[in-house]
Amino acid sequence: TKLVVKDGKCLGVVVYDLATGQIMPVRARAVIFATGGYGRVYSRTTNAYINHGSGIGLAYKAGVPLRDMEFVQFHPTSLLGKNILITEGARGEGGYLVNNKDKRFMADYAPSAMELAPRDIVARAIKTEVDKENGFDNQYVHLDLRHIGKEKIKKRLPGIREICINFAGIDPVDTPIPIQPAQHYSMGGIDVNEKCASRVEGFFAAGECACVGVHGANRLGGNSLLETVVFGKISG
Ligand SMILES: Cc1cc2nc3c(=O)[nH]c(=O)nc-3n(C[C@H](O)[C@H](O)[C@H](O)COP(=O)(O)OP(=O)(O)OC[C@H]3O[C@@H](n4cnc5c(N)ncnc54)[C@H](O)[C@@H]3O)c2cc1C
Structure with missing residues (x-):
């Protein structure tokens, strides 16, 4: 005390x-x-x-x-409303960040690195998209893993899949993950x-x-x- x-x-x-x-x-x-x-x-x-x-x-x-x-560092991808980190590994395996226009908006912010740009750039890009009313429910964007395929998701991202099923009731194999930035490190x-x-x-x-x-x-x-x-x- x-x-x-x-x-x-x-x-x-x-x-x-x-x-x-x-x-x-x-x-x-x-x-x-x-x-x-x-x-x-x-x-x-x-x-x-x-x-x-x-x-x-x-x-x-x-x-x-x-x-x-x-x-203060913000992580770009936390599970909507749950404060659970969705690891960079999901984007490392090829996950896309997509807005409500079905666009991979990182092309406008970091055309070379895209989803793998540094945390601050990706987090700011998501916030900007939501502020521009390009997000869903004015809160979040999608982290889409569907194109990666079921086998690879199960093999390479089993923890992320489990989190999504248990805490959001969705399977990233067939449904995009709703994500938003969250404070991560001081x-x-x-x-x-x-x-x-x-x-x-x-x-x-x-x-x-x-x-x-x-x-x-x-x-x-x-x-x-x-x-x-x-x-x-x-x-x-
Ligand atoms: C979800 C998540 C994933 C992460 N992944 C990684 C990663 O992959 N690689 C990496 O390098 N870093 C990662 N980090 C960051 C890293 O985990 C933290 O920076 C690190 O654990 C901090 O360690 P610490 O011992 O300084 O503090 P903490 O681990 O926060 O421990 C602080 C301790 O102090 C105690 N405490 C707090 N206040 C008081 C008080 N007033 N009196 C007495 N005790 C008190 C707490 O109970 C706790 O036991 C991650 C962080 C999070 C949240």
Whole structure:
């Protein structure tokens, strides 16, 4: 519930024990936060419910500087209304993004890369199409896998097929997937150096709650787990 900082030095934390409801002070020579990102401040996000940025907020309230909080990544394809990520793999296997005019609209935004353009470009393109009333129900576009064929979908994208059947009641083998962009990753966070040290002595942060700055303004897919492993080890 609190990061205790006095005279520029971290002295410990005050914790709330969820199991017992007890609030306890914990004195420590070093404190490391690994509390994840702040995706849940957005109404649509692929993040878990706990990722509402409380660790980052506690640090800020204790006077620890934050950095790059405006750098927020949106994933282009989450299942409509469910906040479930539909992996890039679906487009990697050849999936098309199609608007209500039955057009592969990425031709207007990224004619070479098409559906495989970077996340921010594809997410912005979908939002633009919906704003131009080229979406369905003014909310979403289609991710169409039908041309890939049943055998390949079953072999290469079984998880995506299962998600669609279980959570949307559709089979992508014969029905396009309704998708919309959703917040996915927080590049900003507690301002730390390459040793995970914040500007408050004795206070460290690692993982998505931290901002070492390795992702710049737009993380590349796959680099977050790498970051957690590398900087988790360094901070520990
Ligand atoms: C659907 C999805 C798919 C992804 N796929 C990939 C991928 O393929 N490759 C990749 O590199 N990255 C991927 N990412 C990103 C990556 O999973 C996350 O960036 C990474 O898991 C963050 O790890 P973390 O340990 O920093 O934070 P989290 O995994 O978010 O863990 C934070 C922990 O802190 C706890 N916590 C939070 N607040 C508090 C508090 N106030 N007090 C005490 N505890 C607290 C939480 O309960 C949780 O256990 C994906 C993310 C999502 C959502």
